[in-house]
Amino acid sequence: MHASPLVTSEWLQTHLQDPDLVVIEASIGKVIGKEPIEYDSPVCIPNAIKLDIETDLSDLTSSSVHAFPTLEQMRSLLKRVGINQRQTLVIYDNQGIYAAPRVWWIFKTFGFDKVYILDGGLPHWLQEGRAVASAYTASTGCLVDDALQLHSANLKSSAEILSNIESSSFKVVDARSEDRFMGRVSEPRPGVRSGHIPQSLNLPFLKVLDGHLYKSPQDLDQIFVALALEPSRPIAFSCGSGITACILLVAAIVSGREQVSLYDGSWAEWGAGEGFPVEGEA
Structure with a gap:
């Protein structure tokens, strides 16, 4: 396998029957920032299992929206669905590229090396006329590797983002629309201010x-x-709730940038926190 986070539909088609390959659909119900793709009937890539980003892969005990799963939660999930770090994981999205990069970053952060995103997702797969199924594959549980651990350097906290406004040790890049970034429109979540993190880029x-x-x-x-x-500049990515930020994070890696991290709380946390400074507020 190559070093890119992405695999093509041709590659996946060729390897679909590999015994150590796990195909994961990681779509999300609510799509913000683009026109959602609707499907008239159930359709998925053959042999795919389904993971729900809002339940399976979010810490529901956290007050943050779409908070990163905990180590214990991840260990329990992997045991239930039968995934371990020796397997090759390909993650795809029914919106093309939307939530799959977030799920890819979760697996990378928990130490998975052989995990990839299907470039173009299900829409591109369908456009090419490739085989589909109407139901997901039932998962079979097995023991999780004991080596599972969370690599905390992949994530930034609000405290780190706040101190960085003074230190400028990394650059914050916001994946939201320009109107949301500039505070020209109201945020979709109640109680969240408009605007952006000071000195961040859009x-x-x-x-x-x-x-x-x-x-x-x-x-x-x-x-x-x-x-x-430039490639040497560390970048932390942010968005509304940590989903679409990962689209940019993967784009940065594809472009040759390796010093990347995710502000997991993103604007849902920053915009709701009264102690956090805001620029561009209407």
């Missing part, structure tokens, strides 16, 4: 996509260079 997530696919590594590099984000 890169709406749709700008790194070409239809359902990621843009080329060269085009993505040019996008980040235009924001003065």
